[in-house]
Amino acid sequence: MVENTDVELSEAEAEQYDRQIRLWGLESQKRLRASKVLIIGLSGLGAETAKNIILSGVKSVCLLDNEKLKEIDLYSQFLAPPDKIGENRAEASLQRARALNPMVEVSSETRAVDNLPDEYFTTFDIVCATGLKQEQLERINNVCRDNNKKFLCGDVWGMFGYMFADLVDHEYSEEIVQHKAVKRGPDDNEKNARETVSITVKRRAIYVPLQNALSADWRKPELRSRLRRGDPSYFVLKILLRFRDEQNRNPDPAKRKSDTETLFRMRDELVKELSLPSGFISDELLTDVYGVVAGAAAVVGGVIGQEVVKAVSQREPPHNNMFFFNPVKCVGFVELYGQ
Amino acid sequence: MVARVAGVFDEKLTEAIANSKILVVGAGGIGCEILKNLVLTGFPQIEIIDLDTIDVSNLNRQFLFHKEHVGKSKAQVAKDSALSFNPNVNIVAHHDSVISNDYGVSYFKQFNIVMNALDNRVARNHVNRMCLAANVPLVETGTAGYAGQVELIKKGLTQCYECQPKAPQKTFPGCTIRNTPSEPIHCIVWAKHLFNQLFGEEDPDQDVSPDTADPEAAGEAGASALSSEGTTSGNVDRKSTRQWAAETNYDAEKLFTKLFGDDIRYLLSMENLWKKRRPPTPLTWDNLPGKDDPPTQHSGLPDQRVWSVHECAQVLANSCKALQADLAGRPEGDHLVWDKDEKSAMDFVTACANIRAFIFNIPTKSRFEIKSMAGNIIPAIATANAIVAGLAVLRAQAILRGLTAAATSVYLRPKVNHRGQLFVPEKALTPPNPKCYVCAPKPEVGLACNLKSLTLKDLTTAFKDGLNMQAPDATVEGKGLVVLSSEPGETDHNNDKTLEQIGLNDGCALLVDDFLQNYEVRVRLQQEDDEKSWRLVTDTDAPMPAPKEEEKPANGSNGSNEPKPGPSRTRADSESDMEIIEEDDDETTVKPPKRRRTEMSDEVVELC
Numbered sequence: 002m003v004e005n006t007d008v009e010l011s012e013a014e015a016e017q018y019d020r021q022i023r024l025w026g027l028e029s030q031k032r033l034r035a036s037k038v039l040i041i042g043l044s045g046l047g048a049e050t051a052k053n054i055i056l057s058g059v060k061s062v063c064l065l066d067n068e069k070l071k072e073i074d075l076y077s078q079f080l081a082p083p084d085k086i087g088e089n090r091a092e093a094s095l096q097r098a099r100a101l102n103p104m105v106e107v108s109s110e111t112r113a114v115d116n117l118p119d120e121y122f123t124t125f126d127i128v129c130a131t132g133l134k135q136e137q138l139e140r141i142n143n144v145c146r147d148n149n150k151k152f153l154c155g156d157v158w159g160m161f162g163y164m165f166a167d168l169v170d171h172e173y174s175e176e177i178v179q180h181k182a183v184k185r186g187p188d189d190n191e192k193n194a195r196e197t198v199s200i201t202v203k204r205r206a207i208y209v210p211l212q213n214a215l216s217a218d219w220r221k222p223e224l225r226s227r228l229r230r231g232d233p234s235y236f237v238l239k240i241l242l243r244f245r246d247e248q249n250r251n252p253d254p255a256k257r258k259s260d261t262e263t264l265f266r267m268r269d270e271l272v273k274e275l276s277l278p279s280g281f282i283s284d285e286l287l288t289d290v291y292g293v294v295a296g297a298a299a300v301v302g303g304v305i306g307q308e309v310v311k312a313v314s315q316r317e318p319p320h321n322n323m324f325f326f327n328p329v330k331c332v333g334f335v336e337l338y339g340q
Numbered sequence: 341m342v343a344r345v346a347g348v349f350d351e352k353l354t355e356a357i358a359n360s361k362i363l364v365v366g367a368g369g370i371g372c373e374i375l376k377n378l379v380l381t382g383f384p385q386i387e388i389i390d391l392d393t394i395d396v397s398n399l400n401r402q403f404l405f406h407k408e409h410v411g412k413s414k415a416q417v418a419k420d421s422a423l424s425f426n427p428n429v430n431i432v433a434h435h436d437s438v439i440s441n442d443y444g445v446s447y448f449k450q451f452n453i454v455m456n457a458l459d460n461r462v463a464r465n466h467v468n469r470m471c472l473a474a475n476v477p478l479v480e481t482g483t484a485g486y487a488g489q490v491e492l493i494k495k496g497l498t499q500c501y502e503c504q505p506k507a508p509q510k511t512f513p514g515c516t517i518r519n520t521p522s523e524p525i526h527c528i529v530w531a532k533h534l535f536n537q538l539f540g541e542e543d544p545d546q547d548v549s550p551d552t553a554d555p556e557a558a559g560e561a562g563a564s565a566l567s568s569e570g571t572t573s574g575n576v577d578r579k580s581t582r583q584w585a586a587e588t589n590y591d592a593e594k595l596f597t598k599l600f601g602d603d604i605r606y607l608l609s610m611e612n613l614w615k616k617r618r619p620p621t622p623l624t625w626d627n628l629p630g631k632d633d634p635p636t637q638h639s640g641l642p643d644q645r646v647w648s649v650h651e652c653a654q655v656l657a658n659s660c661k662a663l664q665a666d667l668a669g670r671p672e673g674d675h676l677v678w679d680k681d682e683k684s685a686m687d688f689v690t691a692c693a694n695i696r697a698f699i700f701n702i703p704t705k706s707r708f709e710i711k712s713m714a715g716n717i718i719p720a721i722a723t724a725n726a727i728v729a730g731l732a733v734l735r736a737q738a739i740l741r742g743l744t745a746a747a748t749s750v751y752l753r754p755k756v757n758h759r760g761q762l763f764v765p766e767k768a769l770t771p772p773n774p775k776c777y778v779c780a781p782k783p784e785v786g787l788a789c790n791l792k793s794l795t796l797k798d799l800t801t802a803f804k805d806g807l808n809m810q811a812p813d814a815t816v817e818g819k820g821l822v823v824l825s826s827e828p829g830e831t832d833h834n835n836d837k838t839l840e841q842i843g844l845n846d847g848c849a850l851l852v853d854d855f856l857q858n859y860e861v862r863v864r865l866q867q868e869d870d871e872k873s874w875r876l877v878t879d880t881d882a883p884m885p886a887p888k889e890e891e892k893p894a895n896g897s898n899g900s901n902e903p904k905p906g907p908s909r910t911r912a913d914s915e916s917d918m919e920i921i922e923e924d925d926d927e928t929t930v931k932p933p934k935r936r937r938t939e940m941s942d943e944v945v946e947l948c
């Protein structure tokens with residue numbers, strides 16, 4: 002997917018990226034250096050994601066956002082300085098984003114996604130979207146899919162967060178470590194030296210688009226059986242996306258009381274709709290969903306950043322296809338939906 | 341200053357944050373991330389300690405630092421950068437070691453939570469004790485590559501950092517290093533010892549010449565008369581190694597001939613060693629493999645390519661010259677300290693390790709690979725640090741909310757487990773080990789040693805390295821007799837006396853305490869004729885909470901996990917696999933004061 006990776010790393014790159022090259026190897030670093038990334042939505046999660054991707058040493062990152070910086074953003078958005086409230090979030094984030102790693106080209110785009118033609122999104126190798134409505138996410142996902150580009154999306158509401166990935170038809174290599182005994186000499190009977198040998202295997206993963214994942218049919222027995230495992234994060238996501246679609250905004254800390262009531266009502270509707278066990282989606286999970294809590298943005302932005310690295314370097318198995326962070330249990334897990 | 345926007349958290353947490361004071365120990369990969377999260381969330385009072393300065397290799401993850409900050413104090417730059425996110429919080433930065441009298445129990449008591457973002461065991465042990473003594477909850481963190489973990493330590497409620505003995509550092513028998521290497525690491529350890537013999541701090545345990553006391557070679561010590569300069573009893577006197585090298589003006593050819601020719605021939609004369617091993621091949625300076633290779637244009641980074649023996653010899657000559665000049669520029673009696681980031685020092689070790697490897701038919705390695713092994717480098721990435729720091733601050737928020745019992749350890753796994761989990765929380769807090777020699781109500785531990793040969797100086801080392809004390813004082817239980825005093829001069833005259841000569845006998849108990857750590861432990865002495873050094877004996881009869889295999893993160897063996905000199909393995913140690921993995925930094929962020937040992941004292945060389 003990525004262009005020319007023949008050019009060797011410079012000494013400066015080798016020095017700055019030393020500790021990560023020791024983990025994922027030179028080849029991965031070269032692939033990273035050839036990839037162009039689009040980040041949509043410069044909330045706290047967008048900033049965390051941008052930081053991780055810029056630090057990793059990709060070719061370029063474009064920050065896309067048409068919203069203005071608000072006070073509540075400062076709770077987790079560290080790329081935009083506090084004195085830039087009222088300015089465009091992407092533009093306000095540029096300077097600090099560039100300072101993170103001068104070897105990466107960082108640019109901004111202030112048009113709304115709805116005003117951008119499909120072709121715009123296909124000029125990148127991978128798109129990471131946050132803060133959009135389901136319909137907008139699905140449109141961009143499908144444009145990427147039709148052009149064989151990778152798509153990730155995610156969000157953080159309060160302490161809760163998720164990520165979805167559609168890497169289309171993804172080939173990657175995975176390193177498997179094996180131990181084998183080695184003999185040094187013809188009559189070396191000394192206790193055999195053990196050597197770890199890592200072999201690289203090629204693998205392939207097939208993904209589905211977001212609309213499939215979000216319209217999973219819960220009447221099917223294989224999904225019903227998941228309910229027994231007991232984590233309701235998927236439904237929390239459905240509720241929060243529905244809230245955003247209906248109210249045209251996220252739950253508002255200033256309206257904590259009334260918004261919590263709305264969320265509970267929406268929860269009860271969903272429980273009925275999908276005949277879920279009552280009490281399955283606890284009140285607790287729906288009460289810490291205000292603003293973007295820095296710790297949660299760091300956690301989900303860390304996961305998304307790592308998935309981008311895996312996707313473009315085509316190394317190590319990427320998550321297929323949804324990740325959830327449940328802050329009540331402090332558990333982060335991956336489940337496959339829509340297949 | 342309260343959390344900036346009302347309604348994000350419930351009132352209880354909002355207020356708890358507003359009234360909190362947090363200490364962050366370490367401003368490296370995790371420390372930067374923790375500090376950012378705290379500042380953004382609006383924690384009003386934060387102190388951060390780190391003695392380290394910024395290096396280029398930090399910049400791929402320690403995002404509060406940029407190129408122009410290289411060489412500056414991590415704590416100070418982290419503070420300045422973080423304040424730009426939220427100028428309303430108060431941050432106090434200390435460019436200092438946390439192991440200092442300036443940070444005593446009363447210092448620790450002023451914080452609601454201490455958050456560890458360290459990279460070495462010595463400092464972790466110390467902060468663990470300080471938090472136990474001050475009764476402050478400690479959130480302990482670590483990452484290694486893709487893996488990481490967050491753990492709460494609270495006196496009386498959870499196990500402490502030292503409840504489970506840590507796996508000891510891998511050590512190599514001295515005779516393997518000196519006589520019969522079989523793996524690349526043996527040659528690397530030898531090359532680092534050689535560096536110290538020639539340019540660094542002299543250490544009798546780091547001899548690099550053939551060891552004729554090798555039990556395998558018994559009966560033929562000195563049998564061969566292939567003596568090179570200074571080999572009278574087989575053991576080259578270390579002073580004369582340096583002296584001899586200086587007298588030859590660090591002439592590369594002479595050094596090479598002695599180390600890779602004469603010494604190898606001497607080893608060959610110890611025939612017993614080679615009955616079942618492939619014997620080494622001595623080399624000659626002017627006829628080295630690769631010499632006649634046509635000069636080729638190598639593409640790529642030279643660090644990534646494995647050099648020929650001939651190239652290694654050239655690198656050896658050049659690095660020797662540079663190191664000699666460096667040494668000559670220092671005051672009389674000063675020495676170099678091996679540092680993996682110092683070009684000539686790293687070149688020297690790469691060249692010598694590879695030449696020796698070639699001689700012993702061991703695979704040679706690139707400079708890049710040797711640097712990992714010689715410098716104990718743990719790979720480190722931004723994302724794992726971000727995740728662990730995020731989880732740590734969420735856990736700190738839960739503790740402030742009063743949900744301490746639910747703040748169980750969380751493991752970040754390199755890959756999802758069979759249940760699809762990437763972050764795996766423990767079901768419950770792990771209770772303290774009642775036999776822990778640190779956090780038990782009456783800490784106690786056995787010390788097995790030979791009282792007839794262990795000196796008071798060795799005993800001090802056992803307390804410092806084995807029991808992680810900084811300045812131990814010891815008295816005989818019941819008698820009040822002072823055996824060891826941390827006051828300089830008080831007991832120094834006894835340093836070379838054996839424990840028996842001081843009047844200590846089998847079964848006698850010492851009360852050993854460290855004033856700074858507010859820690860006292862009863863040490864039972866156990867006579868063991870065969871013990872060549874000393875060994876801690878922890879009570880293994882007691883049921884210990886079994887470490888959970890499944891949750892075990894990758895075991896980082898970091899720079900600082902680094903081998904301590906001296907002890908043979910603790911028996912209970914080998915059982916342990918629960919280990920907080922190290923933070924990303926490969927350098928020791930916090931060094932104990934009064935410790936003269938440099939980073940070089942990496943590998944333990946056991947006596948054969």
